[in-house]
Amino acid sequence: MIKRFFAVALSVVMVICCTACQKSYSHIEGYDDVVNARKLYASLNSASLTVTDAEKGTVTQEMNFAYDVQDRLAYSYFGTDGEVNYYEYHNGYEYCYFDKAEWKTLTEGDENYHFYTRMAKMSMVDEGMIFLKGESITASEVKDSANGKIIEMTYDHKALNSSMKNQLGLVGNLISFKVIYTLDKEGYLTKMEQIGKASQDDTQSIVTNINYVLEITNMNDVAKIEKPEVILES
Secondary structure (H helix, E strand, C coil), X not given: CCCCHHHCCCCHHHHCCCCCCCCCCCCCCCHHHHHHHHHHHHCCCEEEEEEEECCCCEEEEEEEEEECCCCEEEEEEEEECCCCEEEEEECCCEEEEEECCEEEEEECCCCCCCXXXXXXXXXXXXXXXXXXXXXXXXXXXXXXXXXXXXXXXXXXXXXXXXXXXXXXXXXXXXXXXXXXXXXXXXXXXXXXXEEEEEECCCCCCCEEEEEEXXXXXXXXXXXXXXXXXXCCCC
16 A cells, blocks of 8 residues: 555655666666665565655654565555654555554455555565666766675766656756665665755755665564554644
8 A cells, every 4th residue: 555655755765766677787887786686675575664864864664564474465664754644554464554543444355455465566565665777877886895785876867857757746856866775795785875956946046955765674584563653643
């Protein structure tokens, strides 16, 4: 589900998620490493995700997920745009969302009910969660670290503005955009930082800094999915 919040979220990690094209970009340094990291992420049995707006120092989204023995996805989700908080919980069979003052539950047969499996994946647990758009990369650099690799890719902001106009509506036009991928020694993505600038006006008199950080932890180590703790809005 997680559809109502996506309409208002300013997290570029979520808003600009996309899948890579079939064309090969192996000539780009680090590209194949990120392709592999996407596949590894989609193969996880469970994990925890956190998205932070580094400019404001606030967590904008949190999610825990795990597949059960029937390969049904269970997850808990929290998201906020800074004003409205949104909560979801799915145990694989019942979908719950917090509406104003209470949890509401949908089950199979109810309108708007949906469940996810390994074959019918939710977007947040699939490859597209890790941003990669090979045709728009203008520069790439790979650095070895003590724990794996750090890959920095610079994107053609004009190309992104043209191809992703609808997704960028909330932040305006990009002025610059780069992504820093942190991979562990086994090739799994542990952090993805999206950094850029955007402006709603053509003169760029008002510029918004973009710095969203996605962190992936507890990979294949989430034992139980529980409803997110609700913080009532004042």
